[in-house]
Amino acid sequence: MSVFNSSRLAGKTVLITGASAGIGAATAVLFARAGSNIVLAARRVDTLKAVAEHCTAAHKQSGVQAGGKFAVVQLDVADKKQVAGLFDQIPAELKDIDILVNNAGFVLGVEKIGDIAESDVEAMFAVNVLGLISVTQLLVRHFKAKNSGHVINLGSVAGREPYANGGIYCATKHAVKSFTGSLIRELVNTKIRVSEVQPGMVETEFSIVRFRGDKSAADKVYEGLQPLVAEDVAEEIVWVASRPPHVNIAEVFVMPVNQASAGISYREPKV
Ligand SMILES: NC(=O)c1ccc[n+]([C@@H]2O[C@H](COP(=O)([O-])OP(=O)(O)OC[C@H]3O[C@@H](n4cnc5c(N)ncnc54)[C@H](OP(=O)(O)O)[C@@H]3O)[C@@H](O)[C@H]2O)c1
Numbered sequence: 001m002s003v004f005n006s007s008r009l010a011g012k013t014v015l016i017t018g019a020s021a022g023i024g025a026a027t028a029v030l031f032a033r034a035g036s037n038i039v040l041a042a043r044r045v046d047t048l049k050a051v052a053e054h055c056t057a058a059h060k061q062s063g064v065q066a067g068g069k070f071a072v073v074q075l076d077v078a079d080k081k082q083v084a085g086l087f088d089q090i091p092a093e094l095k096d097i098d099i100l101v102n103n104a105g106f107v108l109g110v111e112k113i114g115d116i117a118e119s120d121v122e123a124m125f126a127v128n129v130l131g132l133i134s135v136t137q138l139l140v141r142h143f144k145a146k147n148s149g150h151v152i153n154l155g156s157v158a159g160r161e162p163y164a165n166g167g168i169y170c171a172t173k174h175a176v177k178s179f180t181g182s183l184i185r186e187l188v189n190t191k192i193r194v195s196e197v198q199p200g201m202v203e204t205e206f207s208i209v210r211f212r213g214d215k216s217a218a219d220k221v222y223e224g225l226q227p228l229v230a231e232d233v234a235e236e237i238v239w240v241a242s243r244p245p246h247v248n249i250a251e252v253f254v255m256p257v258n259q260a261s262a263g264i265s266y267r268e269p270k271v
Contacts, residue, residue, distance in 0.1 A: 008242045010035030010066035015090075015097045017077055017135060018104030020047040022204030023154065023237075026230035027101055028070075029054050030238045035064035039094050041075035041086075042104065048072040069094060077104045077131030078123075083138060099150045099241050100139040102132045107169040107210045121168050128172035133179060140183070143192045148245075152237055153180045155198040157255065163262040170262075184250060193248040195240045200255035201227040201265070224267030225258040 014031045018024040020042035028038050032055035040048045040055075052070040059068045073089045075082055087095060105128045108120045136151060143149025158166055159173030177196060184194040207218035221227075233254060240249045259265040 006034035006062075006064065006242065008244070009238070010064055011037070012067075012098040012241075013037040013039070013069075013094050013096055014099040014101060014241075015039040015041065015139065016101040016103055017041050017075065017131075019051055020044045022206060023199070023202060023230045023233045024101070024103040025051045025054075026234035027103065027237045028052075029058045030231075030234045031099075031241075032056070032058045032067065032070070033062045033064070034238060034242070035059070035062065035067035036099075037067050037069040037094055039071050039073055039090055039097065041073045041077075043074065043076050045072060045074045048074075077135055078126035080134060083131070083134040086135070086138060096146075097139060097142060098148070099152065100135065101237060102135060102151065102153045104131060105154055105172075107166065107206065108212070109210065110165040112165060113167045116168060124168050124172050125175075128169070129175045129179075132176060136179075136183070140187075140192070144190065148191045150193040150195070150241055151180075151183060152240055153194075153196045155180065155196040155251075157198060157200045157253070157259075157262045159196075160198060160253065161262045166262075184248075191245065193245075195249050195251070197233065197236050197240060197252045197254065199228060199233045199236075200259045200262075201225075202230060202233055203227040204230050224270070225256060225265055227256050227259075228254065 014036050016024050016028050019028045019040035028040055028051055031038055040052055042048055049072055052072050055070045071091050071094050108124060153176055155176050156173040158170045159177040162170040180196040187194060203222050207221045208215055211217035236252045236254050243249055
């Protein structure tokens with residue numbers, strides 16, 4: 001039984017940034033199953049190609065006639081030239097994008113303010129904020145020209161509530177929340193929809209990146225509780241995209257059952 005109305009997504013074209021792993025990759029597979037065409041963008045092309053293969057298999061298995069066109073595009077959202085040239089890289093048949101999922105994003109480190117490397121500050125802002133803004137500006141121009149489209153931004157519990165040892169990441173996700181809010185207000189007189197999906201803990205490559213490749217430190221983040229998995233968030237994203245055209249889901253805040261806020265979670269004691 002499907003959680004979304006796939007007929008509304010059949011034949012739509014979706015651009016997903018950060019589609020090579022985690023939430024972005026899982027979202028691509030679900031859109032593929034619903035009969036959407038997808039432009040998969042990220043920096044790791046080989047990984048994107050593997051996700052595109054999963055999309056092809058999911059589409060075949062679904063039996064849905066529409067969709068099934070998948071393109072892989074190398075894109076560093078922090079590279080302004082690459083963003084400006086994005087449409088040149090997209091095959092003609094997929095240029096008419098209907099849905100943008102601004103998913104590329106990451107966190108680096110747990111240092112306290114005062115001890116954070118400037119290069120880490122700049123890297124997080126370059127991707128999570130400036131990259132998301134550049135891609136959105138490009139696609140909003142496209143959506144305005146046809147008076148339709150949907151921007152879905154990946155926010156976070158960190159964009160609703162600051163926490164210690166995540167000062168920069170929280171600031172970037174608060175910026176995403178503010179930017180999303182401005183966009184919703186600016187587009188109120190259009191048919192363009194704007195949504196933000198705000199997950200709590202999701203077990204992906206996210207914490208491995210945060211701990212700079214230290215898998216055991218990453219694993220500790222999820223010790224004693226059941227975090228969300230990428231597919232849980234992908235279901236929310238695809239559900240948001242599959243509402244009727246007059247319905248805009250402005251925000252989805254989705255948490256593991258044992259996480260109440262950024263700083264409050266319950267962990268089963270070790271036996
Ligand atoms: N996991 C969580 O607990 C959690 C919670 C709340 C919100 N989120 C948000 O959800 C989104 C996805 O995170 P995830 O958990 O799926 O993490 P993930 O497994 O680490 O995936 C991150 C994705 O972003 C891409 N990316 C990173 N830098 C990029 C850049 N400069 N240009 C283009 N793509 C880039 C990566 O691809 P390449 O390396 O191939 O470029 C990868 O596909 C992020 O915005 C994150 O902040 C995650």
